[in-house]
Amino acid sequence: xxxxxxxxxxxxxxxxxxxxxxxxxxxxxxxxxxxxxxxxxxxxxxxxxxxxxxxxxxxxxxxxxxxxxxxxxxxxxxxxxxxxxxxxxxxxxxxxxxxxxxxxxxxxxxxxxxxxxxxxxxxxxxxxxxxxxxxxxxxxxxxxxxxxxxxxxxxxxxxxxxxxxxxxxxxxxxxxxxxxxxxxxxxxxxxxxxxxxxxxxxxxxxxxxxxxxxxxxxxxxxxxxxxxxxxxxxxxxxxxxxxxxxxxxxxxxxxxxxxxxxxxxxxxxxxxxxxxxxxxxxxxxxxxxxxxxxxxxxxxxxxxxxxxxxxxxxxxxxxxxxxxxxxxxxxxxxxxxxxxxxxxxxxxxxxxxxx
Amino acid sequence: xxxxxxxxxxxxxxxxxxxxxxxxxxxxxxxxxxxxxxxxxxxxxxxxxxxxxxxxxxxxxxxxxxxxxxxxxxxxxxxxxxxxxxxxxxxxxxxxxxxxxxxxxxxxxxxxxxxxxxxxxxxxxxxxxxxxxxxxxxxxxxxxxxxxxxxxxxxxxxxxxxxxxxxxxxxxxxxxxxxxxxxxxxxxxxxxxxxxxxxxxxxxxxxxxxxxxxxxxxxxxxxxxxxxxxxxxxxxxxxxxxxxxxxxxxxxxxxxxxxxxxxxxxxxxxxxxxxxxxxxxxxxxxxxxxxxxxxxxxxxxxxxxxxxxxxxxxxxxxxxxxxxxxxxxxxxxxxxxxxxxxxxxxxxxxxxxxx
Numbered sequence: 245x246x247x248x249x250x251x252x253x254x255x256x257x258x259x260x261x262x263x264x265x266x267x268x269x270x271x272x273x274x275x276x277x278x279x280x281x282x283x284x285x286x287x288x289x290x291x292x293x294x295x296x297x298x299x300x301x302x303x304x305x306x307x308x309x310x311x312x313x314x315x316x317x318x319x320x321x322x323x324x325x326x327x328x329x330x331x332x333x334x335x336x337x338x339x340x341x342x343x344x345x346x347x348x349x350x351x352x353x354x355x356x357x358x359x360x361x362x363x364x365x366x367x368x369x370x371x372x373x374x375x376x377x378x379x380x381x382x383x384x385x386x387x388x389x390x391x392x393x394x395x396x397x398x399x400x401x402x403x404x405x406x407x408x409x410x411x412x413x414x415x416x417x418x419x420x421x422x423x424x425x426x427x428x429x430x431x432x433x434x435x436x437x438x439x440x441x442x443x444x445x446x447x448x449x450x451x452x453x454x455x456x457x458x459x460x461x462x463x464x465x466x467x468x469x470x471x472x473x474x475x476x477x478x479x480x481x482x483x484x485x486x487x488x489x490x491x492x493x494x495x496x497x498x499x500x501x502x503x504x505x506x507x508x509x510x511x512x513x514x515x516x517x518x519x520x521x522x523x524x525x526x527x528x529x530x531x532x533x534x535x536x537x538x539x540x541x542x543x544x545x546x547x548x549x550x551x552x553x554x555x556x557x558x559x560x561x562x563x564x565x566x567x568x569x570x571x572x573x574x575x576x577x578x579x580x581x582x583x584x585x586x587x588x589x590x591x592x593x594x595x596x597x598x599x
Numbered sequence: 600x601x602x603x604x605x606x607x608x609x610x611x612x613x614x615x616x617x618x619x620x621x622x623x624x625x626x627x628x629x630x631x632x633x634x635x636x637x638x639x640x641x642x643x644x645x646x647x648x649x650x651x652x653x654x655x656x657x658x659x660x661x662x663x664x665x666x667x668x669x670x671x672x673x674x675x676x677x678x679x680x681x682x683x684x685x686x687x688x689x690x691x692x693x694x695x696x697x698x699x700x701x702x703x704x705x706x707x708x709x710x711x712x713x714x715x716x717x718x719x720x721x722x723x724x725x726x727x728x729x730x731x732x733x734x735x736x737x738x739x740x741x742x743x744x745x746x747x748x749x750x751x752x753x754x755x756x757x758x759x760x761x762x763x764x765x766x767x768x769x770x771x772x773x774x775x776x777x778x779x780x781x782x783x784x785x786x787x788x789x790x791x792x793x794x795x796x797x798x799x800x801x802x803x804x805x806x807x808x809x810x811x812x813x814x815x816x817x818x819x820x821x822x823x824x825x826x827x828x829x830x831x832x833x834x835x836x837x838x839x840x841x842x843x844x845x846x847x848x849x850x851x852x853x854x855x856x857x858x859x860x861x862x863x864x865x866x867x868x869x870x871x872x873x874x875x876x877x878x879x880x881x882x883x884x885x886x887x888x889x890x891x892x893x894x895x896x897x898x899x900x901x902x903x904x905x906x907x908x909x910x911x912x913x914x915x916x917x918x919x920x921x922x923x924x925x926x927x928x929x930x931x932x933x934x935x936x937x938x939x940x941x942x943x944x945x946x947x948x949x950x951x952x953x954x
Binding site (some may be wrong): 470 | 779898901903
């Protein structure tokens with residue numbers, strides 16, 4: 245039995261990075277999807293002065309936003325403040341965030357020819373804001389022992405925005421394109437893999453100590469057979485290319501409980517779990533030898549503390565004190581979340597799991 | 600081995616009703632979710648003159664819309680044209696359909712007190728349009744041997760509209776209310792069970808020969824444990840009350856593949872399957888002794904015929920010619936669906952499964 249926090253040769257000390265490698269840690273590390281965001285007054289104050297894209301494009305501002313939850317809540321990792329969609333701009337798609345209405349692509353993909361016009365420029369040329377923010381965060385947080393997480397969207401999720409022109413409920417255009425133009429679909433996802441792998445590797449070079457891949461919509465949009473045919477090969481390719489990053493990769497897919505094994509088999513060192521299944525069952529299906537992250541329903545943070553605590557306990561009980569658990573929500577925090585509940589959650593997880 | 604179509608004492612002759620009872624039929628019956636709707640030019644012509652609620656409130660018009668797909672496509676059953684939300688009006692909620700933006704509740708439920716103000720008037724007083732349409736349809740279709748399906752929404756799905764005030768992506772308000780006000784939640788779902796059971800039984804009395812319960816959002820909104828705690832008891836109660844209807848009840852839940860067994864265990868004679876899992880696997884989990892309905896992805900109808908046929912074949916192959924399969928889509932047809940594909944689908948299923 246090795247020590248729980250001693251820095252053994254080559255082993256990280258930060259609880260988050262230890263858990264990502266399946267190593268025991270001083271306490272269960274916790275960070276939260278959308279921990280930097282609209283529920284924080286500090287963030288809203290900045291957003292009153294800058295647009296979403298301005299914040300993302302400015303390395304200093306985006307680092308500042310990323311640090312807010314670290315300072316305010318005591319989370320165990322900082323995720324760089326950005327969005328999954330800006331890399332589409334470098335490819336030639338016109339992106340805007342319409343207040344109250346979410347992202348909008350001005351020139352969505354409608355025909356195979358549109359795919360062939362997409363560029364695949366290197367992230368160093370197109371995503372300097374986010375890469376710069378990561379470098380700043382690493383410098384700021386290294387002395388405090390807090391790791392920095394970089395992230396990007398998975399190919400299907402990005403393709404869905406590029407084709408729908410924004411958010412979607414049924415992904416009708418995306419699926420029609422996928423089924424009617426399978427060759428162009430393959431080229432599109434191929435280009436997205438190129439761009440996203442390059443972007444994620446650049447984030448690791450800039451200082452990110454872990455990388456999270458968000459596949460928000462494949463599971464909501466596709467049945468298992470379509471997932472295996474039209475998505476899985478591209479996700480596998482993406483994760484294969486990320487092996488060179490030398491940092492743990494978290495694969496977070498929403499809504500794939502019906503085929504969790506197949507989704508997890510695409511790759512990633514850590515499997516990010518949504519809230520659809522109890523943690524122990526989902527973990528068993530993924531395999532206990534693999535670290536997992538999750539999976540409190542973010543709606544629980546809108547409940548009174550008594551109920552919220554009961555649900556945190558449930559997640560921790562199901563994790564059973566096994567090493568390799570990163571506590572997180574199973575989907576992003578919503579803007580209405582009371583900051584106080586988030587603060588109590590972080591403190592409670594630390595306190596209950598202190599070893 | 601009994602004859603496949605002979606009207607044995609007490610046994611229905613219509614293929615749809617036979618399949619709903621697990622009996623062999625002349626061919627696999629087919630009808631389609633949203634078979635009456637915006638993809639049909641006849642429907643769009645009527646909608647240019649009448650609002651959604653006008654169509655629903657007028658028995659003659661709503662019967663006319665319900666008959667359009669029977670005449671145009673040759674489907675094996677007619678579902679009455681209506682919507683799941685109008686019963687909320689009778690309870691005291693202000694409903695409107697905003698063009699391009701979907702349903703809107705003017706006075707959504709925000710506090711426990713709002714629940715107590717909801718009425719539970721009998722459907723015969725509040726839903727005469729739909730009940731009248733069913734009577735007309737039964738009269739028109741009986742000579743043609745086409746059964747009439749009535750329907751209503753499940754308690755969670757209706758509660759989500761009543762609380763969110765319209766459609767939702769994350770059901771944040773609904774879940775916050777559910778977790779913060781569990782007693783009021785229980786009263787709300789109790790009232791919805793009362794109203795919906797009464798409404799469905801009234802539809803059967805009016806002539807509906809099968810009833811479908813739509814639980815569109817519980818599976819998308821809730822993890823399994825919340826489903827079992829906050830939804831399942833109410834669904835069980837609803838299905839228990841429907842036993843008196845004397846007609847088969849189809850339980851259609853969207854997005855519950857992660858806990859399909861538990862959802863199916865709530866009740867219903869026929870289990871309506873969405874497109875998340877291949878039909879044979881989903882059917883095995885439900886149990887082959889129970890009839891199922893499904894489960895073509897409606898996006899397949901946007902693909903070229905070659906691909907569409909391949910997918911119809913896949914569903915039929917997985918059904919394996921077992922009695923007790925009603926062919927359907929796993930979610931509603933979308934407005935962009937080419938009518939010709941729907942017509943070919945119906946003809947192809949009939950032709951391929953003719954015994």
